Amino acid sequence: MKVDKKVDFSSRKFLFKTLETLETPFSRFLQPILLGVNFYACIHFVIGVCLTEGSHNPIYEALEVFIFSWFVVEYLCRLYAHEKRLRYIFSFYGIIDLLSIVPHFLDTNSMTFLRALRTLRILRFLRYLENEEFFFGTITKTGLQVIKILYTLVTLIFISSAAIYECERLSSGGAISSYFDSVYFTVITLTTVGYGDITPLTDAGKMVTIFMILGGVIFIPWQAGKLIKIILVLADEKREVNCNHCGLTRHDLDAVHC
Numbered sequence: 001m002k003v004d005k006k007v008d009f010s011s012r013k014f015l016f017k018t019l020e021t022l023e024t025p026f027s028r029f030l031q032p033i034l035l036g037v038n039f040y041a042c043i044h045f046v047i048g049v050c051l052t053e054g055s056h057n058p059i060y061e062a063l064e065v066f067i068f069s070w071f072v073v074e075y076l077c078r079l080y081a082h083e084k085r086l087r088y089i090f091s092f093y094g095i096i097d098l099l100s101i102v103p104h105f106l107d108t109n110s111m112t113f114l115r116a117l118r119t120l121r122i123l124r125f126l127r128y129l130e131n132e133e134f135f136f137g138t139i140t141k142t143g144l145q146v147i148k149i150l151y152t153l154v155t156l157i158f159i160s161s162a163a164i165y166e167c168e169r170l171s172s173g174g175a176i177s178s179y180f181d182s183v184y185f186t187v188i189t190l191t192t193v194g195y196g197d198i199t200p201l202t203d204a205g206k207m208v209t210i211f212m213i214l215g216g217v218i219f220i221p222w223q224a225g226k227l228i229k230i231i232l233v234l235a236d237e238k239r240e241v242n243c244n245h246c247g248l249t250r251h252d253l254d255a256v257h258c
Helices: 004-021 025-050 058-080 085-089 094-100 112-130 139-167 178-189 203-235
Strands: 238-240 251-252
Touching: 004 025, 004 058, 004 178, 025 058, 025 112, 025 139, 025 178, 058 085, 058 094, 085 094, 094 112, 112 139, 139 178, 139 203
Parallel strands: none
Antiparallel strands: 238 251
């Protein structure tokens, strides 16, 4: 029994480092693959929306099964790798990983609007934006923050466009009849241009528009504020280090004491 526990611990530790870090050569090989599969999963959703309603493309359906199976295996592996499994299940990433799987069971003829939940797969990219360490090395804090701003904008457009499309596509007399129309409406709304040529007719579409605008007002300035803060700190040749004695947070780059 002791040998089994030791093997179980070592395998779980290796799996955790492979899935959650870039500490091993195998993790640096696997992580880009995980990133690529998730990137295609987002593209796959757009392809599915653009396909003619009621059509069944065998290649598309086979790829959907592959993506679903991949996410299931990845979720189970992450669940096994974490020592505190309940903490992972109810963590942000655990919930996102689970929501990447659940829509596959809910995508029925009577609940096709729930396929918009598949857009939440884009949130899985947040794992790769936690620090400056990437597969090819490290980037600056400024570069990472710029990527976060672009990611936030793309995420808002991607999720909002899908939600608007699913809410408005069946409304009688609606102007949103294609996925491109929903993307156009989302971009025009987030940029506050507001031509008015496309407006949501359903209550659900109006609610999505409200949350879309609130998201753009909150998240983009928040990320931009972080970028400005980083630029000001670097321009002033200061670094942020909390001093336990005086409480100051900004010090000279060569400072060794308070």
